[in-house]
Amino acid sequence: MTYINRLSEHVDKQVTLKGWVYNYRSSGSLVFIEMRDGTGITQCVVAKDDVSESDWEAATSLRQESSLEITGTVKADDRSIGGHEIHVSEVKVVQIAEDYPITPKEHGVEFLMNNRHLWLRSQRQWAAMRVRNEIIFAIHTFFQERNFVQMDSPIFTSNAAEGSTTLFETDYFDEKAYLAQTGQLYGEAMAMAHGLIYTFGPTFRAEKSKTRRHLTEFWMIEPEMAYYDLDMNMDLAEDMIRFITAKVVEKRKNELEILERDISKLEKVAENPFQRITYSEAVEQLKSKETADMLDQMIEDRKQEEKDIKQEREEIKKEHGSAKKWRKKQIDQRVIEIGQRLDQIEEDYRNIPQWKESAQNFEWGNDFGGSDETVLMLQQEVPLMVHRWPAEIKAFYMKRDPEDERLVLGVDVLAPEGYGEIIGGSQREDDLEFLENHIEKHDLPMDVFGWYLDLRRFGSVPHSGFGLGLERTVAWLCGLSHVRETIPFPRMMGRLRP
RNA sequence: UCCUCGGUAGCUCAGGGGCAGAGCAAGCGACUGUUAAUCGCUGGGUCGUAGGUUCAAAUCCUACCCGGGGAGCCA
DSSP: OOOGGGGGGGBTSEEEEEEEEEEEEEETTEEEEEEEOSSOEEEEEEEGGGSOHHHHHHHHTOOTTOEEEEEEEEEEOTTSGGGEEEEEEEEEEEEOOOOOSSOSSOOOHHHHHHTHHHHTTSHHHHHHHHHHHHHHHHHHHHHHHTTOEEOOOOSEESSOSSSOSOOOEEEETTEEEEEOSOOHHHHHHHHHHHSEEEEEEEEEOOOOOOSTTOOSEEEEEEEEEETOOHHHHHHHHHHHHHHHHHHHHHHOHHHHHHTTOOHHHHHHHHHSOOEEEEHHHHHHHHHSHHHHHHHHHHHHHHHHHHHHHHHHHHHHHHHHTTOOHHHHHHHHHHHHHHHHHHHHHHHHHHHHHHHHHHHHTOOTTSOOOHHHHHHHHTTOSSOEEEEEEEGGGSOTTBOEETTEEEEEEEEEEEETTTTEEEEEEEEBOOOHHHHHHHHHHTTOOGGGGHHHHHHHHSSOOOEEEEEEEHHHHHHHHHTOSOGGGSSSSOBBTTBOOO
């Protein structure tokens, strides 16, 4: 058996492929089978004269997603996807598929999500899962090469780590238990045993969020490092993101092309240092005249674009009456695209003034909203690291900035192109008394943090760590508009099946 | 929880008081180079659910259910 991604090693030789029918066309005494086998897609050509009568019957009985084995000769052919095609000599049907619901046509999100178990076979989904795998492998490679030890934190926990988010509650032998929203506190304990560790596992948030950036179950990577301060933490986060970006570009070009990802944007990330600004500098930037002018300019740009595409639409509509059938289809498609873009522009007209207002009136001490993040990232081509945040809006375990009591040594990493926060991290508070006071101040139950405070009783050291959201990273690197396409079976509000 | 848009054939959608429609998919047929193939024919409907207004409701009104996008929260 040969795999499709190895066909170039078998040109002009006979091979046997095992897989599924991705698409099917017939033309009298020719049958064209686009066959997929998990490694790729290739076109198989069955000519009536080249196969036995029973094989010809088998070939003409095929339907989308039928499973089959094909034997034939590999020919280099530029007309065919992948640059090769198979001239078939034998066709063996494994199973004739029933009516396959996902046709090579457009479908709505709800329908595709209901058929997620089948949707995973489609090209773009296939490519995204391969990139996800590459990212996972790159993360392990990055940490393992630096002598980090991978460790698993518990999924059942007795408390909310930060107290703020809503958690999934379960019954744990008549005791309340919660699905972990982070493994961080446990990671700190393990770092005190091994120095450098990282966790890689699922986390759960019961927030009723319905946005393109949220799942109720998602995978998080949380390194924790003894004797690391905030700067070392930021260096590590930056090195890691640039490393995985470089690996994905190097090893998954084909998949990125299927996803129509602009690879040059990823190359910039891999090659350039990230900008680091403090929270206070970010606030100044938001309130600046430059930002206001930039947003005004955006409105002007939208107006011009609106004029241009409306004119284009008028022109192609005129052409429609006398156009050939294929051109009519093309025009219909373009008209739909223009309509969607105009809707987006309408939304921008409503949003941009609000963004401007939010940015101009931003008050030091507040957390950034979604629009503030968007505005901050408008002119960024690589991730932006925002550090030294007001203590009020951050978790109790973050270490105070010795140079400014109002601040904690936390850092958020924002991805470009509107993907938002992909990393949140900090240097951790290592003083026992300070932590005890803050647990009290945050109204958190002291008894469940007893073991955590022990870490400050027995050889407390400066240490730092961060959490990377895997799905947001996959969405960003793949250029996907929604995290639901970055994980095989997304769990989100109202979605438990399949 | 709130704001906003939507639910019509298997799928994507049009129809917005007066006969339930199109394209694709499915079935049958034609075609020796197709690329979402093309061409001809055929079958296919609880117009999200319940109630109301009307001579007449997919269309108007009310409530509810489901979904998309967003706010809050965050990775």
